[in-house]
Amino acid sequence: MSALLLRDLRLALRAGGGFGLGLAFFLIVTVMVPFSVGPTPETLAVIAPGVLWLGALLACLLSLDRVLALDWEDGSLDLLATAPVPLEAVVSIKALAHWLTTGLPLVLAAPLLGVLLNLPAPGYLWITLSLLIGTPALSVIGTFGAALTVGLKRGGLLLSLLVMPLYVPVLIFGAEVARRGASHLPLEAPLLMLAGLTLGTIALMPFASAAVLRVNLR
Numbered sequence: 001m002s003a004l005l006l007r008d009l010r011l012a013l014r015a016g017g018g019f020g021l022g023l024a025f026f027l028i029v030t031v032m033v034p035f036s037v038g039p040t041p042e043t044l045a046v047i048a049p050g051v052l053w054l055g056a057l058l059a060c061l062l063s064l065d066r067v068l069a070l071d072w073e074d075g076s077l078d079l080l081a082t083a084p085v086p087l088e089a090v091v092s093i094k095a096l097a098h099w100l101t102t103g104l105p106l107v108l109a110a111p112l113l114g115v116l117l118n119l120p121a122p123g124y125l126w127i128t129l130s131l132l133i134g135t136p137a138l139s140v141i142g143t144f145g146a147a148l149t150v151g152l153k154r155g156g157l158l159l160s161l162l163v164m165p166l167y168v169p170v171l172i173f174g175a176e177v178a179r180r181g182a183s184h185l186p187l188e189a190p191l192l193m194l195a196g197l198t199l200g201t202i203a204l205m206p207f208a209s210a211a212v213l214r215v216n217l218r
Helices: 002-014 019-037 041-062 066-074 076-081 087-114 123-149 156-182 188-216
Strands: none
Touching: 002 087, 019 041, 019 087, 041 087, 041 123, 041 156, 066 076, 066 087, 066 123, 076 087, 076 188, 087 123, 087 188, 123 156, 123 188, 156 188
16 A cells, blocks of 8 residues: 555656646735735735635646546556455545645645735634645545546546535635634634545545446446
8 A cells, every 4th residue: 555655656746746736826826816806915814714725726626637547548547446455445545645745735835825815823723724624635525536537538627627516615614714713713613514524525435436436447
């Protein structure tokens, strides 16, 4: 399992789907928002949690089409499907590799980019914590979408359309945790909902992804 994880990490970085692409997109979104809504500090402080969460979500989308596509192209996905390792474990490792190369760098960069959006001081902790809890769900759901579209030529747009509705609950509760934390409001309810969504997707989505892959590989 560790060998598969290391292989996927190297493959993601070599294919250009690593942390650099996601961070660059995250930075562009953060920089462009003040130009579109105006540089008023009060306005930026209000929208900062939502903008950071939306930027992280869209950055995660950029590399989803590479999660399984490269293995499909070189035939290694067929070998993994017939390996002694359960296919559910394989897709879980691929989701973990995607989170380590895309989600985790976004979590670490969010507080720094929050400075550009005049994020209130209490919000730095909560934007980091909410992304740390929520981004694994984005990677697991994205892996499910990649399994649905594996083998399709130019399936990146279709993948985005399939995944975005599933991302909405994570976005809502993640941004709400950050917003309430920045405003000193009670946040136990959205925090528990966000954690529940992440745990639920981690528990259930690998089985759905593996089932879809078995159908596509027949």
